[in-house]
Amino acid sequence: MRLLLVNPNTSESLTALLAAAAFPAASPTTQIEAITAPRGVPYIATRADAVFGAAVAIEMLAAHHQRFDAAIIAAFGDPGLGAARELMSIPVVGLAEAGMLAACLLGRRFGIVSFAVALEPWYRECVAWHGLEGRCSGIRTLDSPFSAIGEVQHEKADLLVALAGRAIREDGADVIVLAGAPLAGLAALVRDRIDVPVVDCMAAAVKQAEMLVALDPRKPVAGTYRRPAYKESSGLDPSVAALISGK
Amino acid sequence: MRLLLVNPNTSESLTALLAAAAFPAASPTTQIEAITAPRGVPYIATRADAVFGAAVAIEMLAAHHQRFDAAIIAAFGDPGLGAARELMSIPVVGLAEAGMLAACLLGRRFGIVSFAVALEPWYRECVAWHGLEGRCSGIRTLDSPFSAIGEVQHEKADLLVALAGRAIREDGADVIVLAGAPLAGLAALVRDRIDVPVVDCMAAAVKQAEMLVALDPRKPVAGTYRRPAYKESSGLDPSVAALISGK
């Protein structure tokens, strides 16, 4: 199967991190292609960033999806995921969704741990959008500056391990979700330093995408993810306009 | 006070409808200016449409907000509302939010009534995003084609009245929210044909915006709507880029 990894952030370093975490998780027959947002912000952190990240993610999917069997939107808040499910005929998985649903298989409640306090409001809305508030013990974030987004997982590894410990002891987390594209791949490195299972969202997303392809789901023609009626638009990205208009 | 009415749909006819419903509700000292989306779809109906509607709404606000005391995003699903609250220093009100909160003052549960079945999934997510599922008795939509978006309220008035009746009798609605920019102004016309109060979202939004200006709220420097840290971007609309970067 061919799997498209859409990084809606503009940082190539994050794409590299994501790909490095994705490849080892993939089955031998899964081919992954990772692409970086052509416009937007280096790292999506807020609801405002996510508005544009969602639009860019759909543009990237519109331009490239036809060559793939499934796709992953690789930013933790899953920008544009609902829209992608409406428009695309292939399965699309969100990074946050993949990590949280994997965590549900490992514990009653998962704790979300991330590296920047700015992320919390958007992440919280993401948990709610997925209807998983009852399974989430809380969101904990570091509150100190970092040097470079591509290096934050190394720079902050010790602090993140400590934060995971607080999520376990104080919030009652049964499992830790390391959240955010910049933390892709970190779980394996800190696995033995955290008292409960740790989920790598990127690895989880690859496996969930493989599962969906194995399940061979049809494109719905009913329900809320049915293909919307074709319509005209003006001024939108040409790939998106074509997708929306069916032309 | 000066109030910006942002229509994130590209239909000028909807802007005219919205303005016509807004003006009579405004206090004598309120000046309303209505603007139409420069790009997007004629009428936002789906989650996919809303992704681009949100981006355009923020672009419109970024370009114009400085001359205003408050703004309204005048599409029922409130595209971009959270982002607007992060970025703007003036109060921003959503059309759906305004209608639903006004309805809360008139009944235990409000029924949402609209004209197209395509709207239901997006509206449902909007109700949930606002945390008002417990106050909503349900969403009912017509399921028949219409001639022109700017005329739908006249063409379908009788059917919408009948649908409101079902919302009252079968769902237990205490109050009806006529949802969607194309229905702006309809409430006054059908008021006496529906057994419970009917809320015009556009009128409600104008009054809620006036209330917020009267309350004179500060721009938060804490909480989830604090101004995000300034950051660089690439390829975004220049007004948005300036707003995000603080330059």
Add this chain to the structure above:
Amino acid sequence: MRLLLVNPNTSESLTALLAAAAFPAASPTTQIEAITAPRGVPYIATRADAVFGAAVAIEMLAAHHQRFDAAIIAAFGDPGLGAARELMSIPVVGLAEAGMLAACLLGRRFGIVSFAVALEPWYRECVAWHGLEGRCSGIRTLDSPFSAIGEVQHEKADLLVALAGRAIREDGADVIVLAGAPLAGLAALVRDRIDVPVVDCMAAAVKQAEMLVALDPRKPVAGTYRRPAYKESSGLDPSVAALISGK
């Protein structure tokens, strides 16, 4: 429009405070008349107080409502609000309801801050009755005696500001609702000392009442706020008896 401000507490000093906060918020064409409970307790603080406050509020409304376009029940727990909506043909707004719904327009979750620990149980039930638990980050109250109910907002201003700070930092409040008639008018005085928007419930109630009059809602003949069937009673206040019996 003519707006009746019902203070269900027996303290004239509170009526004066409420009126002083209400008048500046009113539109030029709004005439406000404030009346004080003829019996009851100086300040409603508990569920027990509220039982009698509710009865007195309905008696006051029954006696006076016919000369008004809308009314406000000006005690934070909204005593008698549901009953008032059943019996009255004019819109009735609760002080708590008005403040909380206004706060919903300014933040994801509002923190309720008040001056006496005795109020918390009743306030909590009020939040639940309105179905707004998911929008409330918590209730925080001072726990120290005060000199006079009419002076408590001045005496405790610094402590209340500090308490609001805790609601923001520890509970995650995006906006603060200063709760209780004795705090009417305080928001404007402490606005710049609190990091998020602060809602004055009295001002919000006036604007919400104006909104309802602008929306011109009909008296429902269906739904849970329809006029109850007329019935006889014995021993009740004559105005109430007349209202209930339709005579």
Add this chain to the structure above:
Amino acid sequence: MRLLLVNPNTSESLTALLAAAAFPAASPTTQIEAITAPRGVPYIATRADAVFGAAVAIEMLAAHHQRFDAAIIAAFGDPGLGAARELMSIPVVGLAEAGMLAACLLGRRFGIVSFAVALEPWYRECVAWHGLEGRCSGIRTLDSPFSAIGEVQHEKADLLVALAGRAIREDGADVIVLAGAPLAGLAALVRDRIDVPVVDCMAAAVKQAEMLVALDPRKPVAGTYRRPAYKESSGLDPSVAALISGK
């Protein structure tokens, strides 16, 4: 033990019905005294009625509680129950509460069945106040006039049995709560005609009151039902005023 049965309705016929259902359920050592509301409405049916029913119930308790070990507020919506728990040093049980909690021992979800459509809004608020919405499959009421409140259970027995059947088949009720003082005693008569257990609220209330006396709970000095601080009042019923002021 001595048990006070407070009927907050003014109908003596209901007091007789309630007493007739209560006596057989009582243990030999339980002495029940039933009293009728000296003022109010013949049968509390709405939120408006309940405001005055709550006040009268507290007045009745204030005047009589000192001679009793426990009390029951014998109207299904439990008017004044929270206030009674604050003010009284003896256990107080609500008729609705007793029936619903007994039903929880017999099924996953209970269906509430009653005789008049006017009751539904108030009953619904009562279920919510008790936090039992998740255990309630729905409320079903007859919608036809009846001859006399004291005879309604006989007149409508067949219709109520049929309605219970619908609650079971259509709503998924595991157990039926026959709601409202006028239905006291009916459960035994229709027991064999309904496919699931039927709860008589009056009998349940007697047994729950006996349980509370057996548990010998202390009057709380903490928590939300602690005795409120003594305070002055004006114009209230003398027994209530004495209770509130501690004099």
Add this chain to the structure above:
Amino acid sequence: MRLLLVNPNTSESLTALLAAAAFPAASPTTQIEAITAPRGVPYIATRADAVFGAAVAIEMLAAHHQRFDAAIIAAFGDPGLGAARELMSIPVVGLAEAGMLAACLLGRRFGIVSFAVALEPWYRECVAWHGLEGRCSGIRTLDSPFSAIGEVQHEKADLLVALAGRAIREDGADVIVLAGAPLAGLAALVRDRIDVPVVDCMAAAVKQAEMLVALDPRKPVAGTYRRPAYKESSGLDPSVAALISGK
């Protein structure tokens, strides 16, 4: 009436404790017979223990129920309760259920206090299964070893009283449920040292069972506790096999 007290733990000392707490609560006409699990663990503490406790509880009920009018499963997590309600024609009450429902009559929210940290996950699932999460202020457990399960209530009485105090002050408990068979009878001993009412689950269970017998509920033939269709099994306990097969 004859009441079967099923102790699904294998500790005879717990059966003695349970019986000692049950007898004083019983009415003169109630005869209680207490039996101890013939296999399993000395004290059920975890979800794993409860799997086997549930099976053994059903086996004990299957073997003995025919001589009784009602039964109690006397372990706080109510192992096998749902299954018992399906299979048995007599009312069955759970120890946790009885304590929690009694507590609902005494406060808005109950705090669960117990003696071992291992119990918390299972207890939490029990609260959720009963749909009482909204009425529970939290679960607090001691985290120190004890000498003998039959003596833990005496050994830890002071610590449990202190823990109850924290549940009241920090969690907002209105009432304390002392949870777990090893704490049966403790409530009466510490009643005056805790600021809110304390519920003894064993005493509550006896009274609830008496209530159910007084209500004389029929065995449902509809709803989720109807008798399952008879079926064959293999390798199960003979009493259970007979019950399942109807032979």
Add this chain to the structure above:
Amino acid sequence: MRLLLVNPNTSESLTALLAAAAFPAASPTTQIEAITAPRGVPYIATRADAVFGAAVAIEMLAAHHQRFDAAIIAAFGDPGLGAARELMSIPVVGLAEAGMLAACLLGRRFGIVSFAVALEPWYRECVAWHGLEGRCSGIRTLDSPFSAIGEVQHEKADLLVALAGRAIREDGADVIVLAGAPLAGLAALVRDRIDVPVVDCMAAAVKQAEMLVALDPRKPVAGTYRRPAYKESSGLDPSVAALISGK
């Protein structure tokens, strides 16, 4: 990886069906071994059946888990899943859980469709236990007898397709979960006759188990799935006793 498929039903025909659905979903490097319950009922359908199914599932896992990298409890209600997670050091996946979480990736709300009305109460508790009530549009079951449990999917295929249609149109399901071991493998056969994606739980469970092995989670030493303290037991299955005692 080596994957243990535990069928807690005693029907060999179901084991064959489950295995036939599992094998095609497995990666080339996954070896699956399927075992059948040595005691219990042919098909677990009720809460009572599940009590014994849970015990047997743990016995089967205790006896065999050491040779495997992961295990699946292959009955839709996931009997014993929580206990298995406590006791086992390998990941354990439930059939219901796997299907429901896979469905979450394909739609807002999933509809559960099964073949026997007896299953509904137990399935409903399973959905609640997983905290997925908000993602479930409802459970629909056939209500007619069938010939043989191993043939039910063929015999009832048309009726199940029709039932799925009702779940989509009347309940708003975005995706259908065909529930119950007897339906394993049916999804592929009816895929094109249902308007939304259909999830085969057995296939989903295999892929979820592969995902968990890929994520390489540690056995928790904290949280609610930490290994319980070792303890003695009496009369339990020797493998279980050894697991519980650590000997």
